[in-house]
Amino acid sequence: MPSSRHRVLILGGGFGGLAAARGLRRADVDVTLVDAENFHLFQPLLYQVAIGGLAPADIAAPLRWVLRKQRNARVLLGRATGIDPAARTVEIQTEPGPKTLEYDSLIVAAGARNHYFGKDEWAAHAPALKTIADATEMRRRILGAFEAAELETDPERLRALSTFVVVGGGPTGVELAGAISELSRQTLPSDFRSFNPASSKVVLLEGGPRLLAGYDEGLSAKAKAMLEDLGVDVRLGTFVTDIQADHVAFKSAAGEETLDTHTVLWGAGVAASPLGRELAEHANATLDRQGRVEVDAHLALAAHPEIRVVGDLAHTKGPAGQPLPGVAPVALQQGKYVAKDIARDLRSEPRRPFRYRDKGNLATVGRSRAVAEVGRLRTAGFFAWLLWLGVHLAFLVGFANRFIVLFKWALAYLTFSRGSRLILPPVERGEPAEPTEPTEPAASKAQAPRTGT
Amino acid sequence: MPSSRHRVLILGGGFGGLAAARGLRRADVDVTLVDAENFHLFQPLLYQVAIGGLAPADIAAPLRWVLRKQRNARVLLGRATGIDPAARTVEIQTEPGPKTLEYDSLIVAAGARNHYFGKDEWAAHAPALKTIADATEMRRRILGAFEAAELETDPERLRALSTFVVVGGGPTGVELAGAISELSRQTLPSDFRSFNPASSKVVLLEGGPRLLAGYDEGLSAKAKAMLEDLGVDVRLGTFVTDIQADHVAFKSAAGEETLDTHTVLWGAGVAASPLGRELAEHANATLDRQGRVEVDAHLALAAHPEIRVVGDLAHTKGPAGQPLPGVAPVALQQGKYVAKDIARDLRSEPRRPFRYRDKGNLATVGRSRAVAEVGRLRTAGFFAWLLWLGVHLAFLVGFANRFIVLFKWALAYLTFSRGSRLILPPVERGEPAEPTEPTEPAASKAQAPRTGT
Numbered sequence: 001m002p003s004s005r006h007r008v009l010i011l012g013g014g015f016g017g018l019a020a021a022r023g024l025r026r027a028d029v030d031v032t033l034v035d036a037e038n039f040h041l042f043q044p045l046l047y048q049v050a051i052g053g054l055a056p057a058d059i060a061a062p063l064r065w066v067l068r069k070q071r072n073a074r075v076l077l078g079r080a081t082g083i084d085p086a087a088r089t090v091e092i093q094t095e096p097g098p099k100t101l102e103y104d105s106l107i108v109a110a111g112a113r114n115h116y117f118g119k120d121e122w123a124a125h126a127p128a129l130k131t132i133a134d135a136t137e138m139r140r141r142i143l144g145a146f147e148a149a150e151l152e153t154d155p156e157r158l159r160a161l162s163t164f165v166v167v168g169g170g171p172t173g174v175e176l177a178g179a180i181s182e183l184s185r186q187t188l189p190s191d192f193r194s195f196n197p198a199s200s201k202v203v204l205l206e207g208g209p210r211l212l213a214g215y216d217e218g219l220s221a222k223a224k225a226m227l228e229d230l231g232v233d234v235r236l237g238t239f240v241t242d243i244q245a246d247h248v249a250f251k252s253a254a255g256e257e258t259l260d261t262h263t264v265l266w267g268a269g270v271a272a273s274p275l276g277r278e279l280a281e282h283a284n285a286t287l288d289r290q291g292r293v294e295v296d297a298h299l300a301l302a303a304h305p306e307i308r309v310v311g312d313l314a315h316t317k318g319p320a321g322q323p324l325p326g327v328a329p330v331a332l333q334q335g336k337y338v339a340k341d342i343a344r345d346l347r348s349e350p351r352r353p354f355r356y357r358d359k360g361n362l363a364t365v366g367r368s369r370a371v372a373e374v375g376r377l378r379t380a381g382f383f384a385w386l387l388w389l390g391v392h393l394a395f396l397v398g399f400a401n402r403f404i405v406l407f408k409w410a411l412a413y414l415t416f417s418r419g420s421r422l423i424l425p426p427v428e429r430g431e432p433a434e435p436t437e438p439t440e441p442a443a444s445k446a447q448a449p450r451t452g453t
Numbered sequence: 454m455p456s457s458r459h460r461v462l463i464l465g466g467g468f469g470g471l472a473a474a475r476g477l478r479r480a481d482v483d484v485t486l487v488d489a490e491n492f493h494l495f496q497p498l499l500y501q502v503a504i505g506g507l508a509p510a511d512i513a514a515p516l517r518w519v520l521r522k523q524r525n526a527r528v529l530l531g532r533a534t535g536i537d538p539a540a541r542t543v544e545i546q547t548e549p550g551p552k553t554l555e556y557d558s559l560i561v562a563a564g565a566r567n568h569y570f571g572k573d574e575w576a577a578h579a580p581a582l583k584t585i586a587d588a589t590e591m592r593r594r595i596l597g598a599f600e601a602a603e604l605e606t607d608p609e610r611l612r613a614l615s616t617f618v619v620v621g622g623g624p625t626g627v628e629l630a631g632a633i634s635e636l637s638r639q640t641l642p643s644d645f646r647s648f649n650p651a652s653s654k655v656v657l658l659e660g661g662p663r664l665l666a667g668y669d670e671g672l673s674a675k676a677k678a679m680l681e682d683l684g685v686d687v688r689l690g691t692f693v694t695d696i697q698a699d700h701v702a703f704k705s706a707a708g709e710e711t712l713d714t715h716t717v718l719w720g721a722g723v724a725a726s727p728l729g730r731e732l733a734e735h736a737n738a739t740l741d742r743q744g745r746v747e748v749d750a751h752l753a754l755a756a757h758p759e760i761r762v763v764g765d766l767a768h769t770k771g772p773a774g775q776p777l778p779g780v781a782p783v784a785l786q787q788g789k790y791v792a793k794d795i796a797r798d799l800r801s802e803p804r805r806p807f808r809y810r811d812k813g814n815l816a817t818v819g820r821s822r823a824v825a826e827v828g829r830l831r832t833a834g835f836f837a838w839l840l841w842l843g844v845h846l847a848f849l850v851g852f853a854n855r856f857i858v859l860f861k862w863a864l865a866y867l868t869f870s871r872g873s874r875l876i877l878p879p880v881e882r883g884e885p886a887e888p889t890e891p892t893e894p895a896a897s898k899a900q901a902p903r904t905g906t
Contacts, residue, residue: 038600038876057508057873064644065870074646077600077876095601096610133878147491147530148548157549191517193527400864400872404857411853417518419853420510423491423530425586425880 005030006346009090009103011080011275013040013063016311016331017109018397021073022066023339028346031073032101034092037131038062038077042396044328045405046129047172050138050265051179052421053412058405060132061397076101080110080275085283085304105306105342108275108293109335112312112326115271122243128266129172133427138265142180143423145263146188149195160260162200165248167240168268169206170213171363174223176265177204178366181230186367186416203233203259205240205250207268212371214325215361219371222380226365240268270326272313283307288315297353299338308342310334318356328395329359362388367413458483459799462543462556464533464728466493466516469764469784470562471850474526475519476792481799484526485554487545490584491515491530495849497781498858499582500625503591503718504632505874506865511858513585514850529554533563533728538736538757558759558795561728561746562788565765565779568724575696581719582625586880591718595633596876598716599641602648613713615653618701620693621721622659623666624816627676629718630657631819634683639820639869656686656712658693658703660721665824667778668814672824675833679818693721723779725766736760741768750806752791761795763787771809781848782812815841820866 006029010017013035021033039060048054067073078099082091083106090101114128127137142164149161162184166177181202188197204211204227210220211227211234224234235252242249249258272291279285279293284303286294292315293301299314301307311331316324324330337354344351360374364385372384379387389409396402412418459482463470466488474486492513501507520526531552535544536559543554567581580590595617602614615637619630634655641650657664657680663673664680664687677687688705695702702711725744732738732746737756739747745768746754752767754760764784769777777783790807797804813827817838825837832840842862849855865871 038596038874055508055510056877057875060875062644062874064641065874068643074603075644076604078604094604095597096604099604132875143491144548150527151529151531151547151549151552188517190521191515191528398872400861400870404860407857407860408853417853419851421491421515421518422510422513422585424509427878427880 006104006342007032007102008105008107008342009101010034010107010109011090012109012111012273012311013037013075014043014109014111014311014331015328016111016335017107018063018066019332019335020107020109020310020339021335022070023336024342025070025072027072027339027343029072029105029342031070032076032103033063033067033073034076034078034080034090034101035063036077036079038064038075040066040397041132042401043130044392045396046132046135047175047179049132049135049420050129050176051142051183052139052418053179054405054408055420056132056136058401058408058420059396061401066397083108083275083278083282083307085279085307088306103306105345106308107335107338108279108307108309108313109311109331110273110275110313111331112270112272114266115269116266117269119243122240122266125243125245126167126248126264126266128268128270129176130270136424137426139421140423140426141263142183142265143421146184146192146197146200147423148262149197150192152195156260158195159201160246161262162195162197163203163259163261163263164200165203165205165259165261165264167205167243167248167264167266169204169208169211169234169236170267173204173206173267174211174227174363174365176267177202177232177234178227178230178364178369181227181232182366183418185231187418201233202231203235203261205235205238207237207239209236211236212361212363215363215371216373216378219373219378219380223363223365223371226369226371226380230366230369270312276313279307279309285309290315298341298351299334299354308338310338316354316356318358324356330356333357362391364388459557459795460485460555461558461560461795462554463487463560463562464543465562465564465726465764466490466528467496467562467564467764467784468781469564469788470560471516471519472785472788473560473562473763473792474788475523476789477795478523478525480525480792480796482525482558482795484523485529485556486516486520486526487529487531487533487543487554488516489530489532491517491528493519493850494585495854496583497845498849499585499588500628500632502585502588502873503582503629504595504636505592505871506632507858507861508873509585509589511854511861511873512849514854519850536561536728536731536735536760538732538760541759556759558798559761560788560791561732561760561762561766562764562784563726563728563766564784565723565725567719568722569719570722572696575693575719578696578698579620579701579717579719581721581723582629583723589877590879592874593876593879594716595636595718596874599637599645599650599653600876601715602650603645605648609713611648612654613699614715615648615650616656616712616714616716617653618656618658618712618714618717620658620696620701620717620719622657622661622664622687622689623720626657626659626720627664627680627816627818629720630655630685630687631680631683631817631822634680634685635819636871638684640871654686655684656688656714658691659687659689660692662689664689665814665816668816668824669826669831672826672831672833676816676818676824679822679824679833683819683822723765729766732760732762738762743768751794751804752787752807761791763791769807769809771811777809783809786810815844817841 010033042059045059078092078094152158184197184200238252293309312326364370370385370388371380463486495512498512531545531547605611637650637653691705746762765779817823823838823841824833
């Protein structure tokens with residue numbers, strides 16, 4: 001595709017990168033979107049894949065399909081490994097081999113990945129939830145524990161098999177804990193003969209003083225009450241100190257405790273993509289403690305205004321100076337913004353600063369249970385849940401996905417069943433976990449380890 | 454579940470095993486169904502998962518869910534490895550460890566698996582289509598080849614990447630070849646920028662003199678014409694002699710030929726489950742050349758009338774003495790039959806012989822194209838395709854699955870799109886391929902190798 005047009009290279013097809021690509025559809029540019037996966041993933045619903053409510057394809061859309069009508073955009077399947085701001089090139093690893101791509105504008109939207117605060121050995125026993133492979137692995141473990149429990153005759157081992165521990169009280173942890181509790185109490189009881197899934201124990205561990213740290217305090221308390229109503233044992237001010245194949249150890253003001261379990265799920269921390277370090281090394285970027293890239297009011301690097309960073313990899317601040325959370329609405333707005341700002345550059349109009357419009361927070365706890373804060377409204381319960389449903393359906397990419405998800409939800413609501421309960425074989429996991437120094441989680445302040453204290 | 458009731462143990466939750474379990478729902482027995490997977494798979498639509506038209510969960514139903522209301526049945530997740538007819542026990546391998554199950558009646562419905570006629574090394578380069586993992590692996594290779602082609606600049610490598618070879622002209626091979634051709638010509642063209650998927654080459658290799666060997670000859674010819682109309686290069690009387698990562702070699706009356714390709718798909722042969730050999734060793738069963746178990750008119754072993762074999766693992770004959778093919782309707786009817794016959798045994802009524810009722814054959818070639826033989830009717834085209842659609846939807850287990858598949862098909866028909874085009878990471882494959890002697894395929898006489906001739 002030789003061209004003398006302005007070349008925009010976008011690294012990452014998540015909310016930020018895809019919004020940037022689509023935002024440039026009418027601009028006189030050539031857009032290249034690079035992602036290691038061939039699909040855009042609607043991460044806010046990934047936990048539903050993990051608990052068997054939805055299938056991976058329901059919440060993913062092929063990037064090529066999304067951009068098929070946008071003739072100025074092309075998609076390349078590959079993993080960006082090196083950025084050379086002086087030469088304005090990016091090195092990507094593709095199936096046929098390494099490739100070097102040139103750019104005039106670079107948008108780095110590489111997101112975040114699972115992070116275990118320097119305890120990488122925990123990853124083997126406590127899968128997290130960032131990719132489709134993560135979600136099917138979590139599903140394999142959750143449903144596999146119920147299957148093993150059905151075969152178990154020793155009461156102690158049975159108790160361990162039917163104990164589920166979720167680490168981290170942010171939205172992901174809250175959603176997972178609520179959903180597993182519902183699965184065990186509503187969906188599965190009639191499926192098993194030797195053991196009663198409703199006798200399962202679900203424990204949610206949160207290091208901070210409340211769930212959903214970024215939310216209104218009243219809503220945090222309501223989410224906790226709703227989870228407890230579903231049978232979840234919520235432990236606040238509790239820090240994990242060790243995770244092994246058959247138990248988890250944690251610590252609170254009340255002392256140390258060990259719980260026998262075969263299923264620990266990690267919803268606690270994420271770290272910024274290692275491309276941040278590339279920018280620090282080669283483009284003079286400054287990283288914050290979570291490895292996120294500090295950007296100016298245009299989401300650009302001070303030393304390289306042609307390089308923009310959006311989404312979970314960017315360290316940005318809201319109107320009140322508070323750091324913006326690593327959530328989809330922030331990435332979406334930033335992606336749209338940089339597309340517009342690049343178009344302004346090309347028309348030689350002045351850049352305008354990025355302004356985040358906080359549209360509120362939504363988290364679901366279970367069937368008919370959610371919490372919502374929208375503008376000045378604070379609400380918990382059925383109405384919040386309807387709002388959660390509507391917003392998630394509206395933002396899901398693709399008409400077919402929306403329709404199928406709606407149908408599955410309606411069916412699950414009416415029958416308590418969950419249709420995607422396949423236990424699939426383990427997959428070869430992607431790149432190995434980054435060997436990083438212990439840092440605090442980027443997405444929530446939920447769970448910091450206090451090992452050795 | 455201690456009980457003095459008659460214990461029926463069923464090995465395998467495919468069409469035969471599941472039909473047997475459901476057929477016993479009103480009998481005064483305790484049913485235990487053992488399967489290595491937690492779901493029943495609707496194999497006739499597996500090729501649609503391989504080409505991205507359906508998601509795995511669309512064509513699979515959790516066995517526990519299917520049997521949740523049948524209080525006399527329980528499901529155990531495990532793999533049967535040993536049968537001891539003298540002790541009337543079966544050894545199964547489960548996640549928590551080996552278990553020994555006792556039975557009064559045993560139904561072996563362990564089916565068939567992929568088979569490469571003694572050329573096990575071909576498996577690495579030519580995935581077959583028996584399990585969900587097979588289908589997602591096939592999808593990964595097909596879609597991955599298009600992705601690599603988009604990045605390729607060398608014309609020869611590009612030609613190899615966009616060449617797809619399907620081995621075997623039975624229903625699976627015909628369906629795969631037609632679907633890949635449609636994918637490349639109808640679904641994908643607007644998705645790619647550097648290369649045109651419509652320029653892809655699809656080759657179907659069949660050893661016999663015609664496609665769909667078991668069908669009416671006129672329909673075989675029509676299927677061939679329909680495939681050619683879709684752009685498929687159909688080669689009859691052609692035997693594969695070698696398969697490597699970057700080429701396939703084959704031989705026909707016209708001589709030997711080598712074709713550069715990175716995507717060879719195996720639809721040629723299956724072999725009976727190794728449990729057949731267990732029965733041969735310990736229960737005096739006789740195996741046919743394909744490893745299938747010879748059974749009497751009650752689908753039982755001569756030496757052990759309490760052991761029945763159904764489905765692909767059983768060698769049975771139709772009314773005219775012809776061997777019954779390894780297809781779903783045969784397994785379904787046999788499963789239902791043994792359930793009834795066991796119930797007759799328990800009521801001390803005389804056993805009645807199994808009678809197969811041939812309800813016809815259906816194979817689809819593509820959109821609006823199929824062939825059907827039902828009773829004396831022979832038809833090819835749109836009506837046959839509607840029939841194929843209706844029959845497959847009617848037999849798909851679960852209301853939700855049926856509805857979702859119908860919706861996805863309607864959408865694909867209207868828009869040519871296919872929604873489940875995720876390239877997922879490779880999975881750890883199940884048990885290794887059985888080291889078997891070269892035998893002829895059990896399911897079709899399609900493709901026998903003639904190496905060294």
